[in-house]
Amino acid sequence: MALPRKRVNPQIIGGLVAAIAGGLVLIGLGIRAREVEGGLPNLYFYVFAAIALGASLRVITHQRPVYAALYFILTILSSAGLYLILAAEFMAFALIIIYAGAILITYLFVIMMATQSPSEEEVDVLAEYDLQAREPLAAVFAGFLILGALSVMIFTGASKLPGSEEIRAQAPHPDHMLQLLPRRVERVLQDEGLISGRERIVREARGVLSLDPEARTAIVARTVDVDGDPAGGFIPGSEREIALPDHLRARNVESLAYDFLNRHPMTIEIAGVILLMAMLGAVVLSRRQVDIDDERKRQQAERRLRDAEEARL
Amino acid sequence: MVSTFASMADFLAPAQASFPEAMGSVTLAHYLFVSVAMFAMGLIGFLTRRNLIIMFLCTEMMFQAAGIALIAFSRFYLHHTGQSFVIFVLTVAAAEAALALALVVLLFRGRESLNADQWHSLKG
Structure with missing residues (x-):
């Protein structure tokens, strides 16, 4: 090879x-x-x-x-x-x-x-350790x-x-994610005029929409109370099947977010701890320098004070 | 070792019908090759360069190679976990960059040089 x-x-x-x-x-x-x-x-x-x-x-x-x-x-x-x-x-x-x-x-x-600031005469000088490989x-x-x-x-x-x-x-159908996105699907359907304001997609168990990603159809039903919980308030017998518009697809961001937040919630916690530790580490590493600066500032202030007193005398 | 070469011969044999084709005529192996080559270059760079910053840059390159492999597998299996993991890798890379650069600046203030060889006393 x-x-x-x-x-x-x-x-x-x-x-x-x-x-x-x-x-x-x-x-x-x-x-x-x-x-x-x-x-x-x-x-x-x-x-x-x-x-x-x-x-x-x-x-x-x-x-x-x-x-x-x-x-x-x-x-x-x-x-x-x-x-x-x-x-x-x-x-x-x-x-x-x-x-x-x-x-x-x-x-x-x-x-x-x-980088060492180059002096006036040697403008294009590279450090020796950059030129030579180890x-x-x-x-x-x-x-x-x-x-x-x-x-x-x-x-x-x-x-x-x-x-x-x-x-x-x-693998699941790429659009199966739509079953978990009720707001977005219903908003698109309403914008398209496919369902009226009082119609919702029927929920199956655990809030999953009854939506067939392969056949691209969904079952909608009228609700009793739009503001209330639609899963409880469907009017029986009002179900009808509609075809989903072609542009309604699960996007990469939605699928990724679902995967990230739903299947790997621990990842976020660990990432947060790592970032916190990195932040603490950076603070600790650079703290000594701040102390030196404070020291220098105090010395400068004292010197200025002394100079001022000498000038007054 | 013999079996390794045998499997290499297997790989080079033209007729291998079971080769994965989930990504059109560019297969998973293409992406994995890019990832492996980039990883090896990062390793070589880390070993050869003597500038501390470039050494850390090379570790970032190895992260990057791992990311390509993860995304390629994610596409191959039509599964998003690979991409989620790349987010995690990005987090780790950011944290590592922050810490490493803070260290580099600290070391540079100590000895006014980025030459890694000057710090051999850190061996412990």
Whole structure:
């Protein structure tokens, strides 16, 4: 399996080798997939994958930290493109906002703060530790090792995964989420004029709407009291079946939010604790500096006071 | 080791009808390859670079690679848990960035250098 990567010095050659090898693997996979399935390959995937991998290669090879961070932003953006292809719109935009917008900007700030200010005569001098890689051969060996191991595991594992037919048969219909969104479905139906203001969708057990995502139909009934609990107040015998409009679909954000809040509520708690700990840690780490500043301020104030007294004398 | 190479040969064999195709002609393996390559590059970068900030940047790259794999699996299984987990990974990455950068700034104030080699006394 041609899986090379490169590091530093014969830079251009290394980059070319890496690009050719990575490209060959991807194209080989594409050709094989085409043999299996037929049809055109998804060009966007190849474009985004190439940009992502090329930019991450530059991240680890570029000598200037600022450029490395900028290339990492490029990596993030093209990964967001990959997320979009994978129908994860929310995560794509969250990635751009959080990663490219917040985390990477913080990195840039720190890079600019923590660089020795160049003196006038040596404007373009790079730090020695940026120019020289550490243990390139050993690191490349380790990288190869983990690349090979992960590839073998992934590809042998992936070939044992169930086929798409089985997964489609087991997975719930993409629109089944609509059964859990009464307000939205009813609002859309009312806007479309399909149900009157006094009609609601019949609830099944536990508040689930009686809505068939595959046939795209729903059963609606008139309620006695619009303001009251509609589940209790349906008029018997007033049920009728209506077809759902085509544009009423479960969106990625809704499905993701449902999955996140309903199936993994503990995740939010843990994430909150992690963020709190990070905040506390950052505060503790930077507190010493504030003390020093206070000390300096007091010294300055005392000195000013003394100067003022001397001037008065 | 022999079985590893045998399975590699299996993978390279052209006829493998059971290969997953849930994502059109771009298969799960494509995304996993991108993820693996990015992860390996992050690892190599972490091992080779001597600038503390770039080292942390490389850990972020490894997070990113994991995220791509998770989203690809989420799409493959038509299940949103992978995406939920990426939100969690983002949280962890943000927390890690905050802490790591605070540390880096602190270390830089101590020795006026970002060279990781200068801190070998931290070995303990």
